[in-house]
Amino acid sequence: MNEIFTGNFTQQEPISDEAIEAAVNVMRSGRLHRYNVGEGEDGEVALLEQEFAAYMGSKYCLAVSSGGYAIATALRALGIAPGEPVLTNAFTLAPVPGAIASTGGVPVFVGVTEDLVIDLPDLEAKIKATGSRILLLSHMRGHICDMDDLMMLCNALEVQVIEDCAHTMGARWNGILSGRHGVMAAYSTQTYKHLNSGEGGLLISDDPDLMAKATMLSGSYMLFERHLAAPGPEYFTETKYQTPNISGRMDHLRAAILRVQLRDLDQQCARWNERYKVVEDGLADTTGLALINRPEAEAYVASSFQFLLLDWSEEAIDDVVARCMKRGVELKWFGGAEPAGFTSRYDSWRYAPSEAMPGSDRVLKGILDLRLPLTFSPADCAQIARIIRAEVAAVYQGPQG
Numbered sequence: 001m002n003e004i005f006t007g008n009f010t011q012q013e014p015i016s017d018e019a020i021e022a023a024v025n026v027m028r029s030g031r032l033h034r035y036n037v038g039e040g041e042d043g044e045v046a047l048l049e050q051e052f053a054a055y056m057g058s059k060y061c062l063a064v065s066s067g068g069y070a071i072a073t074a075l076r077a078l079g080i081a082p083g084e085p086v087l088t089n090a091f092t093l094a095p096v097p098g099a100i101a102s103t104g105g106v107p108v109f110v111g112v113t114e115d116l117v118i119d120l121p122d123l124e125a126k127i128k129a130t131g132s133r134i135l136l137l138s139h140m141r142g143h144i145c146d147m148d149d150l151m152m153l154c155n156a157l158e159v160q161v162i163e164d165c166a167h168t169m170g171a172r173w174n175g176i177l178s179g180r181h182g183v184m185a186a187y188s189t190q191t192y193k194h195l196n197s198g199e200g201g202l203l204i205s206d207d208p209d210l211m212a213k214a215t216m217l218s219g220s221y222m223l224f225e226r227h228l229a230a231p232g233p234e235y236f237t238e239t240k241y242q243t244p245n246i247s248g249r250m251d252h253l254r255a256a257i258l259r260v261q262l263r264d265l266d267q268q269c270a271r272w273n274e275r276y277k278v279v280e281d282g283l284a285d286t287t288g289l290a291l292i293n294r295p296e297a298e299a300y301v302a303s304s305f306q307f308l309l310l311d312w313s314e315e316a317i318d319d320v321v322a323r324c325m326k327r328g329v330e331l332k333w334f335g336g337a338e339p340a341g342f343t344s345r346y347d348s349w350r351y352a353p354s355e356a357m358p359g360s361d362r363v364l365k366g367i368l369d370l371r372l373p374l375t376f377s378p379a380d381c382a383q384i385a386r387i388i389r390a391e392v393a394a395v396y397q398g399p400q401g
């Protein structure tokens, strides 16, 4: 009899008792708004910002209402103009082009390689073709491109890099934390990311002028001096008059549970990677299935797993997805004709038309994606890999199969 997996791919771990207690204390106080603090209190949000900046080694941090909001705030702080082209990844999640569109910018999609990272030659060509001065670089599903090469290219062509680190909180390239290469970096604390407050976002930077703008944009009123990880008041003298308030603050309730989780982030990252490794080992040398190359310089944090069924027919991939589903293994396919669930791709975002990218289309058509929540044990992950391996083998019919 075929084994069947019974775990739930969207089940995260519970919020810890310690975090629940911190949240209950905030609720008992009645002071949930970030600027509603008692005498002598810093408040959970300001403390979270201080602690996240310390973790990242950044000068400044601003906590906001979502990752998408953090990205849009970074674009606004950079002074994006209506109709301005912003380069971004063709392989990313809908809130990324959405954040660009929300600021009046126009997404320009850059291709994806078989390593699931941004295609640097295509990036160079599109910088030159559009004259764009901003790259919103999405480390989609935690895959980090060669950041040394990317920054060299962008610095040479005077392109500023905003990093979307929704999937790389705690990851590194060549020893440097993801989010510390670009001028600003955005993180998400939505339930499916590395910290879980339901919704939430964090923005970091070392640039005081940009962060003063971001602070005002987020809805700080004239209370910016209550921040513990914002630039000094001298950076607000003109900015406070010039910057619109586009409310998107974080509240004490969410900050309270995030502060407790942040202390365990590195340990949680190690647990995610342990699970990733089990799936990777279990799928090694499966005929017809390509694993994603992870360069030595990339210290990734895996909360999900991707593999490629490159050049497979749509029917055959559909068949693999259906067979795995029957055995309890939920694969998401980026190549389906219609966007479904969380998966959509650049040609689904019709508000931002793009030229066809055949090389990227070939990769996107073959990407299969599965979540690896920490509620799965390493043994669960081994079972998932066995099931995928068996079903891929059952469907595979050789090249062009």
Ligand SMILES: *Cc1c(COP(=O)(O)O)cnc(C)c1O
Pocket: 066, 067, 068, 069, 092, 093, 095, 096, 138, 139, 140, 141, 164, 166, 167, 188, 189, 190, 199, 200, 201
């Ligand atoms: C989740 C996510 C975001 C934005 O997160 P929200 O907090 O949901 O707005 C941005 N980029 C990527 C790649 C994501 O997966």
